[in-house]
Amino acid sequence: MGLLTFALNVTLDGCCDHREGIADDELHDHFTQLMDAAGAMLWGRVTYEMMESAWPAVARDEKAPQAMREWARKLDAKPKYVVSSSRRDFPWNNTVRLTGDLHEAVAQLKEKTPSGILVGSPTLGAALERLGLIDEYRIVLHPVLAGHGPTLFQGLASPRRLELLSTKRFASGAIAMHHRRAEAR
Template identity: 85%
Template structure:
């Protein structure tokens, strides 16, 4: 069974607004490597629509920065699963709707994806964390105080303890942290 890994950018004050981070080539390369290691992506509808509105065009843009274009092209080819109660049609290449009970559907996805699944939706990740389904966390902390939300895992109870696997400092001051769920 593959691992379910939650990967996301976050500011020092916990904000996950994608406009607050430092999106340079090294960051895109980092997330491209994470995606390459995974067998599939998993998103909620809101994150899917955000990604769908931006990345297919970047994949076809000959003038896009190298790291962004590489991410976009690999994302095009990667299987993408979406959890949505309201949307059924997902025209972006290699996109599938995850149906049924969330715990059961994600467990089945993990079972059929031995390389693992990378989830990048904060709201979906909170639901998956409540179900105890997330195995690892790959958070990139940016040296920014956003001063606003939304923030990660708001209202999650009880508290969780994680084991630090590794850290990696990026040139722009971000710190990529790899944590694993403790038993």
């Protein structure tokens, strides 16, 4: 069974608005490596639509920066799963809508994807965390104070303890952190 890894950028004050991070080559390379290691991507509809509106065009743009284009081309080829109750049509290459009970659908996806799944949607991530489905967390903390939200994992009923596995400092001052669920004490 593959691991479900939550991966996202966040500012120092907890904002997970994608426009607030430092999107340089090093960051794109980091997320490309994470995607390369995973067997599939998993998003909610809002994140899917944001990604669909930008990355297929970058994959075809020969003038796009190399790190962005590599991310976009690999993302285009990667299996993508979307959780949506309102949208049924997903024309982007290799995109499938997950249906049925969220816990059961994601558990089945983890079972059939031994190399793991990378989820990068804040709202879906919070729902998956409430269901106890996230195994690892790959958060990049940016040295930015955004002054607004949204923030990660809103609405959890109780705290979750995590174990830090590694950190990596980027030239921009961002820090990539790799956590997993801590063993129950």
